[in-house]
Amino acid sequence: MDLVCPLCNGIKDTVIRCSICSAKMKDNGPIVNFLDDYSPYLSNDITQLVDGAPQDQCVHLFSCEKCKYDKRVKINRVRI
Template sequence: MDFLCPLCNGLERKAIVCEKCGGIMEDRGAVQEYFDDYSPYLDLEITRKVDGVSRDQCLHVFGCDTCGADTKIAVGMVEY
């Protein structure tokens, strides 16, 4: 038995409502992957944020296509 993130593993799709414009925010991927493309100077801040999430959760970035806002959501792992 293992714990998997349903979003990272394609088991589930999740979308949330944008607080700013009421649009749909879509999953952009797990924070770790999302920030891989960015400059190293972000590393410290990200490490702290990721550490703040319990191990049975996966932190995902959701972005709004309408207004460009983004937010981070902790996704609960599922037993697989």
């Protein structure tokens, strides 16, 4: 069995509402994609440790297209 993130794999759609204006926030993907830009020599595993996210969670960056607010949301990985 594998632990996978339901959002990265398109299994599930999670609706996150903006804390500021309540609009539906857009999923920009896992935060490791962004961290990789700044730490090209780190593997994903190390990046996850740096980010403080446990192995069973995938941290996604959600952003509000209305007011530009963004936040990190921890998504629990599921077993498939």
